[in-house]
Amino acid sequence: MSKTASEWTKRPNHQVIPYVDSRIYSDEQIFEEEIAKIWKKVWLLTVHESEIPNNLDYRTLTIAREPIVIVRGPDAKVRAFLNVCPHRGNIVVRHPAGNLSVAEPSGTTNHMTCMFHAWQFDAYGKCVDIPRAKQGYQDRLTKKDVGLRELPCEVAYGGFVWVTLDEQAGSLQSFIGNALDMLHTELHTEPLEVFHYHKAIIPSNYKLWHDTNSEFYHDYMHYFNRATGMMHPGYFQRKYTPFPNGHASVGSMEIKYDAYEGAASRDLSFPGMQRNGWKLIDLFPGSTYNLRGSSLRIDTMTPISANQVMIEFRGLGLKSDSAEVREQRIRDHNTIWGPFGRNLHEDLLGITGQGVAMRPGTETRTILHGRVEDSTIHDEVGMRHFYDEWARRMGRSPMDPSQPYGMAAE
């Protein structure tokens, strides 16, 4: 039966049917709070070490609106800096990627040079030149008084570069805990290498991407997944395991790739991974390790506004791959996850539709997170676990964000 306005807006009993309030996806003020209380506070997966393989290679990116530069030093150590000049706040390194041996205009090789007044910094973040320093500053300010702000940075869990803006964030290991244990052998036996990168900027809230990655009930949307997964033994046994700090994993299963016409089984794998296996781990607040036998997909999110997110997709194989093996991994990856693959664009379309229906200013709705199936694959426990952590960090109830955490019926 269709519903009247008052019936449609009536909330279910949360103890019976868990839900969240759509304002957590559409409200700009809540988004600003998320930037401050979550994105500026946690460890975030950024680039892979193979994207900056040589000394003085760099990559720039943005975390919680703050420009960041990641540089491999002359000592081969990877460091992260706020990419902001201590002089008058200009962005220092402007290219998305490169090597510092190529000097900026008005700069010197091996240095990062701010284009505005040509202050220069080395790959350790030290200020190495201030033009006409003595004339302007006399002895009131020297190079030692200024430098780039270095951020906590670690290379870990498969060679990824992790960064946090918060020096009080605690260790990366305490943030991740045991969440990535399921992939320990796959990630640590051999060095990995990025072979694929693309990104999507989607008019939707970042949490909706997390949600679609963390529930498999939407396999109804993916014909490929239905044909190769849902129809086969083991699928409904796959179980969620929640970990502290909002992370969750979904147990392994074997995929029947050859059940899809034109697809072939994946003879290649990762060390420790069963042939045609599939393991997935969602990390709070916005990255995913997704290993389908022969290729690892890593999603990272950069929230732009309540209704816009950039999602970056990387495909990885083993650094030791021969050209032939690498070609096969790329084929396997793109069959399902490339821009013309059989899966990923469908997820992007799904959350774009949600983004249209939950734009800022749309009426408040109830978004159901209520499937309970003994933590198996169509259970929505992964989302509920994520929003428990969200509530704890935000101090707000996700089912009524005008209420403080704990005041509603969590």
Ligand code: FES
């Ligand atoms: S703002 Fe960078 S040198 Fe002046």
Ligand SMILES: [Fe+2]
């Ligand atoms: Fe999906």
